[in-house]
Amino acid sequence: MLDEIVRHKQEQIRSHGKDIMETFQAAEVLPPLREFAEALNVNGRVSLIAEAKKASPVKGRLISETRFDQLPVLYEQNGAKAISVITEERYFEGSPFLIQKVKSRVSLPVLRKDFIIDLRQLYETRLLGADAVLLIAHLLPKDLPLFVETAQQLGIEPVVEVHDRYELEMALDTPTRIIGINNRNLKDFTVDTRVCLELVGLVANKVQCIAESGIRTVEDMLMLEQYGFSAALVGEALVTATDVAAKTGELAWYWKNEE
Template sequence: MNILEQIAQDTQTRITHQKTHRPLESIRAQALAMKSDSGRFESALRQEGMSFICEVKKASPSKGVITEDFDPVRIALAYQEAGATCISCLTEPKYFLGSDKYLEAIAKRVNLPVLRKDFVIDPYMIYEAKILGAHAVLLICAILEHSQLQEYQEIAQSLGLCVLVEVHDEEDLQKALDSKARIIGINNRDLRDFSVDIHTSTRLAALIPDEVVRVSESGIQGAQEVQMLESSGFEAILVGESLMRAADKRVALRVLRGDKER
């Protein structure tokens, strides 16, 4: 079993436990009763110029704890001040030390669309995302069947949530295209072994129709890489670790954006 399969299995255990305390019927009813904010995340990414989805992440399985000085709201507000387009928040607790509470707190304080970054393996997590204040959810092709990918997108859309469908190879990409995904994220990190190759994005980008929003994820370190991705047809990048390690996240994002004023 690779690390991605292990995370998915542990996530299933976690959600099964949560259902005993708060049944699916309860959170579904609450989510459906909430006001729809349909399309906000996607609309932000479709604005002119490169969009930046900045990630709030305390740790990862490959790098361990990234920052000890972790204040999710403060970090998200710094990203907002520096010109982020959207915020991504890790909620997976075991391997990334994330929390639903981080997402909820961020969504209440920032004025930007927020993505729930987790390993969605059950509709429960989509209804949960809505209640927590997310505007979008991540769906990873590698851990979902075709039917699940389609069903989960329909559930998200019924709640007014956007969906970032994540792929890593041609097989994943075909699954995403078959599901009529509107936003496709190409993860340069192979979640089976956590190796990174940014050229994964440039290789797959040409296979994605122009009407689909292209997002490059992981391994993006500098402005030159951002420029390369933009010239390859990407409308957005998702960046986490390089910003999380920066002492001044405002400056780090401005440098990544290629702003002349530091």
Template sequence: MTNDTPDVLKKIIEYKRTEIDAARLAVPAEELRARILDLEDSPRGFERHLREAAVSGWTAVIAEVKKGSPSKGIIRDDFDPLEIAGIYQENGATCLSVLTDERFFMGHLRFLHLIRESVSLPLLRKDFIIDPYQIHEARAAGADAILLIASCLELTQLKDFHALARELHLDVLLEVHDETEMEMANETGCSLVGVNNRNLRTFVTDLGTTGRLAGMMPAGGLLVAESGITCRRDIEALTAAGAGAFLIGESLMREKDIGKKLRELINA
């Protein structure tokens, strides 16, 4: 955690440390590693699915299973993660993002495991990963990829966590918001970078953030636009700015007909 980490993130990270300590007591790291060795299936290729969709001309959407957030409270009252995951798959999502933070985002690690059993799409564990234990935890629970947030971690941690994820055959979506964080992402060698258009210090969303940082992407990298995407027009503008995939949560979760909204965004 850096000195300029936003207060909301500091609060989340401080609680996350106690949560991880409790998880270690319940399931020691050695047991997690044994579970991983016993897994019968391999990760499904999160980044590969995004790249294949983008190359084919399909709008690559990472649709998010998300009940709420600290800034917005409960976003969807009738929240059924399995039903939502199924709707996403049936209506053209390329991959899914599953919130597993329980305290602040009303998610749960078990959602990941349950969704893994019910859909064939690759899954991102979206959480605040600050410890190697969580990366093993993600693999054991059925994740195909993890989110690393640059504003939560030092460069050495980003490099180490990225390397560990790759050892476990997990893809990494590395989230940035400004030029300094994009430089950090480039130093890790991560090929899948998410630009969060929402400023976590002010919660102001500016879709122009994606375009501003797109020029810093290394050759061959895939840029994922995150936050503030509400309509097809947004996707077209972000595509023109350099985005190759789109992580969308709140604008889907607020719709009564999630499938219809997803089809509109994809333009399917």
């Protein structure tokens, strides 16, 4: 599945890459950016990054268009500190223009999640006004430092996603300030929440860590706090919740339930 997604992404870039660069070079003013790193580890707690996600390659459509449009405001009103937006179109039913749509509705910083494999996508990300961008280490085995540095030069916060020790070592060899440890294996889309717990101890304190995938409960959030995570990125548990507002509030303000 991952290879298929990347092939489709390569086709898109071949078709639109030149237009992206021409638009960037012609832009007189770029959208203002919000500080993403400051939204993590607020008051020493694990911040909630709530994901706006329409569909997945495994489960298909997760939420109606009407409910999807309500997500950003519900997330902000109920304690999320940042919003992740999936912009991949064919398999996740996203769109790059969702970045602008979400930022127009909330004051939170926005992370663009996509399959970034070409530097021109970073220039597109800056044009869209995304405050941070996900860089999947597995897809950038040779060029990860270049992509991290280019994102930083553009003013975008790079979040380097890893799934194993080798990818983590790649990430630590870059100047990234944030590493996302994904419990999901992108080769088969299985999830094992032990992955993030095993890898986080190898990360220096100066680098913030985000736990990704498989986080669903207050107990999960408390565990991440014990292991030193700065944030948790949660998608399906929020999107598929019967009451999105209540579930967001539960995970965002989980420490109230410690007593």
